[in-house]
Amino acid sequence: MKLHTRYLPQASSTCADESECFACDHQPAINEIEKVQALVAQLRAIILPEYEMIPDLRLELVSQLFGSLQDCASKAILELQLLTTHPNMNVLCSNSINKRERIYFMHTNIYQSWRYGESTSYMTPVPHYDGHQWRKYGQKNITNSKHQRSYYRCTYKHEQNCMATKTVQQQEHNTTETVMYTVVYYAHHTCKANTGPALPHVIETSTPQSAMSPDRIIASQETVSPHTGSHKILENGHATQQLTEDMQVLLKKIACAPLDSDIWEMDAIL
DNA sequence: TACATTTGACCATA
DNA sequence: TATGGTCAAATGTA
Numbered sequence: 001m002k003l004h005t006r007y008l009p010q011a012s013s014t015c016a017d018e019s020e021c022f023a024c025d026h027q028p029a030i031n032e033i034e035k036v037q038a039l040v041a042q043l044r045a046i047i048l049p050e051y052e053m054i055p056d057l058r059l060e061l062v063s064q065l066f067g068s069l070q071d072c073a074s075k076a077i078l079e080l081q082l083l084t085t086h087p088n089m090n091v092l093c094s095n096s097i098n099k100r101e102r103i104y105f106m107h108t109n110i111y112q113s114w115r116y117g118e119s120t121s122y123m124t125p126v127p128h129y130d131g132h133q134w135r136k137y138g139q140k141n142i143t144n145s146k147h148q149r150s151y152y153r154c155t156y157k158h159e160q161n162c163m164a165t166k167t168v169q170q171q172e173h174n175t176t177e178t179v180m181y182t183v184v185y186y187a188h189h190t191c192k193a194n195t196g197p198a199l200p201h202v203i204e205t206s207t208p209q210s211a212m213s214p215d216r217i218i219a220s221q222e223t224v225s226p227h228t229g230s231h232k233i234l235e236n237g238h239a240t241q242q243l244t245e246d247m248q249v250l251l252k253k254i255a256c257a258p259l260d261s262d263i264w265e266m267d268a269i270l
Numbered sequence: 271t272a273c274a275t276t277t278g279a280c281c282a283t284a
Numbered sequence: 285t286a287t288g289g290t291c292a293a294a295t296g297t298a
Binding site: 135136137138139155 | 273274275276277
């Protein structure tokens with residue numbers, strides 16, 4: 001897409017109308033969402049081992065729900081960062097730009113290349129759980145860093161010519177007790193990750209292009225050992241498909257469950 | 271035995 | 285030449 005700058009007004013350094021401003025300082029909100037992410041990760045670490053003892057549908061469902069929580073938080077952070085860090089985003093603050101012009105700008109190269117461009121980095125306590133299947137192909141010591149950087153490519157690189165890669169590196173200084181990792185994604189997945197017999201021990205987070213529909217959650221599967229972090233594919237064939245269909249029914253039931261219950265009982269829904 | 275990870279070597283770039 | 289990214293053989297695991 002070619003950028004047409006004629007729609008871009010002079011950037012304003014101040015926000016004329018905060019109620020409609022896209023580019024105010026959202027850092028406090030980002031900080032709070034990052035806390036939520038850390039807490040969810042800790043809660044998952046407590047709960048999932050318990051469900052490991054009961055190998056039924058609930059383990060998969062709980063894993064997916066945790067993944068969805070992380071995904072929501074990550075996308076919220078991404079959107080907020082988008083509106084606070086790009087030097088041209090203050091265009092959106094200008095009082096002289098109308099809604100149509102804003103929409104146009106958000107489809108231009110400046111916005112799109114930054115939003116979906118060469119790389120996207122995230123901070124997360126759970127770097128392996130992003131809803132895609134990755135294969136580690138390298139690990140390097142990085143200068144001035146005591147932690148190694150790991151290199152991953154899409155499992156379907158050769159089968160489907162998917163060029164998505166990512167790097168994972170533990171952060172030097174963590175502000176909380178939770179160990180945080182910097183995950184950098186390069187390129188986008190062009191593969192269909194649901195090929196092959198992958199039964200979900202699914203945890204999905206931080207997927208830049210992911211959608212939150214139950215269909216998307218089912219289709220995007222990563223199998224990860226909760227103890228080693230290594231990726232595994234569990235073979236189940238027909239049983240996998242049946243389980244997946246059951247999961248979709250379950251998710252729909254839960255989606256329709258009353259929200260005003262004092263106690264959220266999965267057994268009642270089941 | 272198949273597939274994933276590890277790790278040293280190689281390559282590109284600044 | 286140092287650094288970081290990728291390759292591929294060796295190794296590990298289920």
